[in-house]
Structure formats: structure tokens, C-alpha cells
Amino acid sequence: MIWFSSARFEESKWQQQWRDSHIFEAEPNPNKPKFYMLFAYPTISGALHIGHARSYVIPDAIARFKRMLGFNVFFPLGFHATGIDCLTIYERIREDPENGVRYGIPVEDAAKLGSPVDVERYLEAAIEESLRRLGLSLDFRPKASTIDSPYNRFVQWQFRKLHMLGHLVKRDYHLPWCPRCGHPVSLDAAEADVSEWRGAAVKEYTVIKFKDEEGRIFPASTLRPETVYGVTNLWLNPQTDYVKVKVNKEIWIISKSSCQKLHDQGKHVKTLEELSASILEGLKVVNPVTGRFIPVLVADFVNPDEATGVVMSVPAHDPYDYLYSKSNYHKIVEPIQVIEVEGIDRTPAEYIIEKLGIEGIGDPRLKDAVKELYKKEDRGSIVSSIERFGGMKTIKAREAVKKLLVDLNASDKFFELSVKPIYCRCGAEIKIKVIKGQWFIDYADPNWKKKAKRCIERMETFPPTYKRNLLEIIDWLAERPCVRRRGLGTPFPLEEGWIIEPLSDSTIYMAFFIITKYLNAGLIQEDQLTDEFFDFIFLGHGSIDDVSAKTRITEEMLRKIRREFDYWYPLDLNAGGKEHKTVHFPFFIFNHVAIFPEKYWPKSIFVNWHLVAYGQKMSKHLGNVIFLDEALDKWGVDTIRFYLLHGSNQWRDFDWRDEECRVYQKHLERFRNLIREMMKAESAEDRLMDTWLESIFNMRVQEVTCFLEKGEIRRAIDTAFFRVWNDIDWYRRRTSNRGVKIRYVKKWLKLLAPFIPHICEEIWYMLGERPFISTASWPKIRKEGVDMRLIELEEILKKTMDDVKQLSQLTGCREKLCIYTVSEEEFGHFTAAKEFLSEELGFTEVNVFRASDEERYDPANRAKRARPKRPGIYLE
């Protein structure tokens, strides 16, 4: 029988047919409302895994739904290949082709890849194939990669625009750096550059300049500059060599080991003489903020390899300082309190030490004490006696004091890694380096922020709560470094030797997909993509004859492309994973509002949450990545789609488990069987239940439509599959019919087509429908076709049956069932269902009485318990 043809075969067959018939390729059509949507394009960092699949299947369901609703849906895709991913993969497989496996590249293929670009092309093809196998209703014609040279021209145009608009600025910038490789490295969990990340990040110390009588500067490093008000002395390490150095035009006293770091961080450092800590001990220096003189003392817990090797002693707020000065300098040092914390009546350092019962400076719990104290103090506020900052929250005061120090010309910055040492993959130790004249995109610009917010105000976000979040993110964003020295990417058009950073080159690419359609079709050529061309197409600038003359593109073609752009733009929906919430989506908005006129500003954003496998994040490192192709081989597309869409709420993280996936596979098998069984069955007229089915179906259509419109994908498929199934089951139970009328089957399939399109196509075809369910129209919502009263009566019936079951189990009565109803409607409904009740509940005799009926049989007077929607019950 044809129904038994292999599901796998069906799936690829339908994918091929969709492809051959070009149904997902969209052309402008002024008679249809358009819907331009896409998902944030995949990064080329290995073969796709099931986490990607979740992020793509959700938008695909939306695309399919919109298409069935009658929208002209443009749903293209591209590939994000800029950055160092392909470089890294290339290096790994060059070390050993076996490493390719971690990225989903079989050994024999890995060996053949001769360059990072080869890697990119290989993976691009593999990813495209996986996306097709996922049954995505994409238009593949405009596909483009961010390393294609036409794309580069487009991004260069964008950056010239940003520059013209004043959105690019130059600043100094610090970052982790490998001295041997001579380039910056990334500190991240993927360990793209470093051999072991260990959670390292860059810490910013504030250096506070304390001067002695000779004008020599003791630059104390601190993470909590607000405590400068509580400094009692400075600490040096007595076992370390200190040096007097000339830093730019000042004389600094620092630990020897910090010289090189200062140099790396962009200072001119000249060593003048070596000094031991003991010579320096006892010197008086002045606190630049309070003007107080304080002594320089020594303490052996001071780490000379951290920052400048000179630290402030704040015994009121630091357990180390407290303990050390108490036991060694108790006559000289008196703690000065700066921060107060609710519930602590002493100096916080003293409090924490007593609370934890810490013995002395060697106590291993001291680290925890520091941690706990810092946390408490960060929630505290500055004591009122301190001028300007009294009463201010600690965190706020920290920033304010930083600013004050800058104004007093008494501070500097020093960067350190939070975890040391960190090694580059080449083996060298990572340093912090300051880059002079780094280009930034100025997302801190308040006017630009204002415009971005205006765009967001009018946007719709899924989930709706993201909108508020977005506005906060816009406030919080600052300058973004936008160029780098290495990796694949677009050469920076304003300065040689830089390429544009991978996130900054992917903010308005949706506009470019209109162009790539024409490029890929060979209708225009790369060298015709001039700034005049982009200005004309995207912004309508310039005169057409002029642009045509300069680009050698015919006016007719220019007009066509311009019109097409104007048709599709703005973007209606941008979908992406939650990792894009704080970076990509805000950039996408910023760049749109900067470059495009208001009518082209984006309309909505859909965020989906992540996927983990067996409670663990998938990572190449852990080797627990479930590749999409493998999953597809194992389970088939519709099973995976079904599971991914229904297994968890789209706005919660998803936990993949094979056992659960199997359950969904079974559901689909049973679904197939059910349909087959129903098709074979005759269905007789049953006026009451036919009306009920019609009503409930109309209601389900409404629900599913409403859920999809709100982006509630899980609820939509839950209703479309399980609720409808229950309804059909109920109908079959309540009537003598084994099946339902064919039009319900068709309607049901339509409701499911956005989610599990392959199986729906197959059945659709079996039912003689042509050409595709994918292009069929969504069921009409018929509010008037819903008989709510009848639906409710059936609910009352079900509930009553449950009660009877419970009672009969409890009492063991199976003979006689009496039901007492209050309303005429219920009386009629139950009377008509007598035979059904008898069969279902196993009672030989079923009687239905009006509760008010004097003649009723009711020995226990159960009729008095009857209420509307809840008939009385008596059993024997």
C-alpha cells in the first residue's frame, strides 16, 4: 500500500519537488501583500547542529504560515563567514585532518581543503544542503556569503556612509595580545586563539597617583577607586625590586615586573634606577583626593606582578589590609570608613573577619571573605561624612570618583587579565596591549540612540518583553571597535591594513539580498556595484541616467532593481537566537536608522531561546555536538521539526533527548495510521456531532491562527496536532463513525503544514490535491461557525462521565445510572446520549431525569445536588 512508502523517501521527494517547482522563490507582486523575513544567517563555524535547526525551523513555520495566509513571502539566506572561524578550522585540520570531525568535516574531505576560503566554500555547501534537508522554505537564489567580493563592496559602501554621517570615531583601545603572533587574541569559551581560556577576561584597574615630597608618583592600582577616601597608607612588597621610571613626563615608582606591561599598554617607560622597598618605606605621600599625608609601608601579601605592584591600604574595607595593619602597624594605622552597609555596625572588614572567624592573614577562607565583603559593599553606600559622594550608592560613586580623579589629573588605567597566565595557541603568554587610533562605531551617540529608540517603539518583538529590554540595551551600548587586523572580512575602506569586524559587517545585509538575486543570475556584474549604484537602489539618490552611465547598467534594469527593493523593503521580520539580543539586533537597528529613511526601518524581531543536549551546552570542546545531518538520518525531518517546535516553549531553553525525539516519531507514525484508517472508513450523518465537529474545528482554526500570529509556536502546534487529534478521537467515540468527513482531514493537514510539511504534502497528494499544500490557502476563520453552547454541553458530558467513573470505582456500582439535570438543554443532551453513556460507562441501565421531576427515581435524593453544568448522579 502506498501509505507505507518510506517516510524518508517521501521527505526528500517533496523537497525535490518544491525545488523543481520554484514555489519558494518570490518575485515582486503588487497585488499581494509582501512579507520579507529572514533568520540571522548561519556562521560558518562547522556543520550545522540541531541547535541551529531549532533557530531555523521556527522562522520557517512562520514563513509557511504567512505564505498560506496569502502573503508574498521573501525568505532568503546568506552565510556569515567573516572572522577567524574558518581560519581556526583550517589551522586545526592542517594540524591533523582528524580534527575536522569536531566541525562536522569528514577526514577525507578535510585533507583536501587547502585554505581558509576552501573551508568556507566547503562548509557553505554542506550547510546549504542541510538547510534543504530540513525542509526550509527558503529562496536560495539570492544566497551570498560575507566573504564574497560583491558583499565586500556593499559593506564598504555602508562604512563610507557611516563615516560621512559622523558615526565612526578613533580612540585608544586595549585588548589581549599575543606578542609572538603579533596580533590580538580572543578570550572566549570556544578557545579560538588561546590554549586554555579558564574564564579569563580583561580587568580594568584605576591607577591613583600618590605623590611624595620629591614629586615622585606612587601609582596605586585598585578595582575600587571609591575607597580612596579610606586609604591609610600604601603597600609595597618588601621582597620585590621596585624601580624609578620615567613614564611619559612623570616619575613613577613601580614594581620591576610592571614595566614591560606599562610599555605594552602604550606608555613610554624609561628605567632610571632600582630601589628596594625598604628604602621607600616610611616615605610620606599625599592622597590626591583628600590631601592627607599617608605613609608608604610594606606588606608581603602584596603581589608585585599584579598591575603596578603598588596598592592602597584600606583597612576599613579590605580584610587583608585590616589584618595586616592590625598585627603589624596597629599604632600607626587607624581604619577610615568610606562605605556603610545596612546591618553592619562596625567597619565592614572587621565585621566579615569576625563573622567568618578568620584567624590571620594565612587563613584560606580569606579569599571568600573578600568576595563576600565586596559583594555586600557594592550594594552599600558612601558614608555621609564624605563630601560630594556621601549617601551615594557604591557603584555610582565608583564611576563618579573615577571621573573626579581624571579631573584632578591624578589617575590612569592599567589592564590585567583576571586569570594569569593565559597562553596563546602558539605557546606565548598573552599580554594586554593598547592600540592607538582604533576605529569605533559610535553607538554612544545620544542622537543616534534616540533615533534607534524611535524605531524600536514602533516595532513588534517576539517575545513582547524583549522590546523593553532592547530599549535598555540601546541606552547601555557604547562605542564598538569595528575593525581588526586579521581574519576573513571586508577591507576597511578608510584606512589600509584593517578589515571590518565580523559583527559590524552584518547589520543591513538584508538590503543586499535584493541585489544578489541579480548578481547570481548574471544580470549585473560585480564591478558595477559602485557607491552611486547603492545610493540609487537603496536610497533613491542620483539621477538614473547618470547612474546608468557610470555603472553601464541599463536604466531599465536600474529601475527594476530599485522598484524591487522598494517593494520588499523594509524587513518585516528578523529572527535569531537569544545570543543576538544584546549585540546583533541592536546593531541591526542602529545601522538601519542611520542609513535608511524611516519607511525602510525594520518592523519586527523574533528571538528564540537556545538548545542544550541532555542538560549540557553542546560544544566542540565537550564533543557532545549533535550534528543536524546525523539527526536527520536518524529521525527524519518531520520528526525533528515536530520535536523542536513542540518539545519546549520557543522562549525557553530546549533540552534535547533522543528518547523524547523517539516519542515524536511515534506520534507521527500514529498520525499516519489514523489518517489511513479514517480514509478507509465511511462516515454517516450524525447531525448533532457533525455540528459539534464543525464548531470545534472552527475554534481550533481560530486558536492556531491566533497563536501563530503571536509567535506562540509551541502552543500553535500543540493545538493543531494534539487538541485537534483529541477532538477527532472524541467525535469517533461519540458517533458510530470511524472517520470524519474529508474536508476536516484537509483542514487539519493545513493547520499542520507549517510545522510538518512533508507528511502533510504526502497525504495532501494522496487525497488528490494539487499542486502543494505548501501553497494552499490557510483555513478561513469562521467565527459564526462555532456553536459555543454545544461545545460546552459536550464538556459537561465529559466531566459528568469522569465523575461517574470515579464513583463507580469507589462504590462498585455498575447496574443503574441516574442523572438529574437542571436545565432543559442538558436534559435533552444527556437524554440523547443515553446509549453512548451506557456503553462507555458499562451501566446496564441509564436514566436521565429533570431534577425537578416529581416522578423521578431517586432514592438518595441526589437531584438536590444537581446544579447547572453539573448534573446530580445516582448509582446502583
Place this chain on the structure above:
RNA sequence: GCGGGGAUAGCCAAGCCAGGUUAAAGGCGCAGGCUUCAGGAGCCUGUCCCGUAGGGGUUCGUGGGUUCAAAUCCCACUCCCCGCACCA
């Protein structure tokens, strides 16, 4: 640090936005039954405790609060997860 999300029965996981119809969907596991059997499987019932009349008791991280009524709203606390600018 900044920002976001979460904590639900043996486990996984819905519900929370719009409080009552929620002892709380679904799945896994477990128990019993039916059917089938080459094999796997399929189907039904039960699964917090008590109960011979649809009932009662105790439950949704911890502690308070609002309300006639809270898993759902408010406050505080504890713990977990995630993003944050050279990984994209």
C-alpha cells in the same frame, strides 16, 4: 560588574503575561491488564496521601504580603543558567 532568564510531583517538562474551571497537560520511568508475537511493537488503566457518592488533606525553590481565592500578582532571600563588544 551590567543585563536577561529560570527554580513545578521519581525524572524531563507545560501552565504563570489576562488569579478561581489546576492535584496541576504531555512525555519518560514504574505498576496492572488486553492484544499480538519471527522480531520489535501496539492498545487500555493506574501512578501525592486518605476515602464504599462526585469528598477531604498536603503540594508548584525559601520566607513574608495582597485577595473571598495564588503555581499564577507584590516584596525579600537562596540557588542555577545565559549574553556583554575582537568567538559570532
